[in-house]
Amino acid sequence: MPDDARINALPEDGTAGRGDRAPLLAFIADGASEAILREVLGESALPGVTIRRGNVRAAIAALTKTPTPQALIVDVSGEDRPLTALGDLSEVVEPDVRVLVIGEEEGVNFYRLVTRHLGALEYLYKPLTRDMVARHFLPLLTGAELPADNFQGGRMVTLTGVRGGAGASTIAAHLAWHFGVAAGRHTVLLDADLHFGTGALLLDGKASAGLRTALEAPQRIDELFVERAAQPVSERLFVLAGEEAPDKPLIYTEGAGERLIEALRRRYNLIIADVPPAPLAFNQDLLGLGHHRVLVLPPTLAGVRDTLRLLALPHGRLQPRRPILLLNRLGAPGSLTRTQIESALKLKIDVVIPDMPRQMARATALGAPTSGLRGGFRAGILALAKEVAFVKVPDESPALSNRRRWFGWRR
Missing domain, CATH: 3.40.50.2300 (Response regulator)
Incomplete structure (x- = not known):
């Protein structure tokens, strides 16, 4: 041998x-x-x-x-x-x-x-x-160290809009709905924007003061705290979001993000985190702790520029490959084509969602993901779920x- x-x-x-x-x-x-x-x-x-x-x-x-x-x-x-x-x-x-x-x-x-x-x-x-090949084949071929994940628990996916209005929050809410309701997996949507996040609104859920408490006093985080802080949307879908006053800055304690995610992974199969690109300590910690990063970009020149900047960030220790690229609102009037975007990025787009302004406006206004999960948007959410869940959903082994x-x- x-x-x-x-x-x-x-x-x-x-x-x-x-x-x-x-x-x-x-x-x-x-x-x-x-x-x-x-x-x-x-x-x-x-x-x-x-x-x-x-x-x-x-x-x-x-x-x-x-x-x-x-x-x-x-x-x-x-x-x-x-x-x-x-x-x-x-x-x-x-x-x-x-x-x-x-x-x-x-x-x-x-x-x-x-x-x-x-x-x-x-x-x-x-x-x-792509994740299956990168996570299980590449280390055996390259000799690279396997992604270290000593804690056995749920998987965490971060979604980041490369710029405002890209649609990351809407996609995160629908992805969480798909896993928690359609696929029946214990899922929590974590909205990292405590002041202006829309995760709770999009799922017709409730915000709470629990997230702010967890980030300012991480010693209070335990399984009971998580149970009380995450608000139920359905039997297996929960949302953890804040609604803090705009004039109340967040006092973030170092290590709070890691402790919170560790507690959430003990409770949920999937953590879908809506993480803004702002360079805040909590956001950076979440990006480093996830198993996957999803970058949501609009079909614009500014979207391409900001995507390249976010791709330059170092990978987290559990991330075996580059972030998943999701092109949202393809075909919007006056926008770039997929070929133009891939040529500028020198990378292939992993998931595409077409421009569906009326359908998505209705889903966003009503806080009802079921009305948005159809047609091309539903196909995009299913494709994204396949990429980030590793196994087939919901028929998995x-x-x-x-x-x-x-x-x-x-x-």
Whole structure:
């Protein structure tokens, strides 16, 4: 068995023993998965990445005639007997190759057989998301340290409008509604703007003094405090928001944000945080504590400029890739096109929501997310939910969310 250094990372010079071994070879059966792999691996600047169209049988046929790469990604989709196919693959590859598997089977038993019995490093089921690939494949290919998250609890997503009027608060409220009401997951919407936030209004909920108390006196935060401070919207959806007087500045105690999020993660599956871009200590702490950052940008030149500035901020310790880019109000009169925006950013937009002024004005005025969750806006919220929740919503397999890593391709 190879030593840990060879297992955990591709060599920096792109070689491993023989010079004829490619650093990374992937066989992917569908275009959507291929596009996601190309994007994530391209962002990581991995050297020598080759992606071919085909499944595990194509990989077996190719590797019987060519040298085994240092790392191999194979797709077992469409195979009637995928475990048998992986067994056949083990007969044509060298023992030290690092194998990562993609497929359609969601069962935890299949995952265990692939990783424990056959010895693949990791298995991901379709449809892939960028976060899945970045969080579970990249560290095994680059040798980067896995995102450290010693506390087992809910996931936190921050949404930030790159400038005022981008629509981040509306999207955050609808995303929280989707998770808490439509998907039935214990969810809290955290509005970080204690003076002028609209989270409670958008969900037809109530603001309270609890959030200000938590930030000024974090020693009071415990499970009972969280239960009382977060106001119910439905059985599994809550909102934690303030409505402080404009002339009362917030006195923020260092470390209060981290303690609050730790308490919320014990109580909720998902924390959706609406975080303004203002450089306040509480906002910066939230951006660093989240599992995902979502930047909401309007299709304007100023929106592109401010997006580039926010992309330059360092990642949080739990964030394996760049922020998710959500383009809101695409097609608004006089706005930029998606192609123009992607060209200026030199990045692909992850989620798009079309311009729907009448529908969104009604949802905002009535405080009723159900009236906004339809058409192109609903499709955008569902796409965003898929990106940030890691597993499919609401049909998820909880056992797969606590996967372990196993090293070594064993026959």
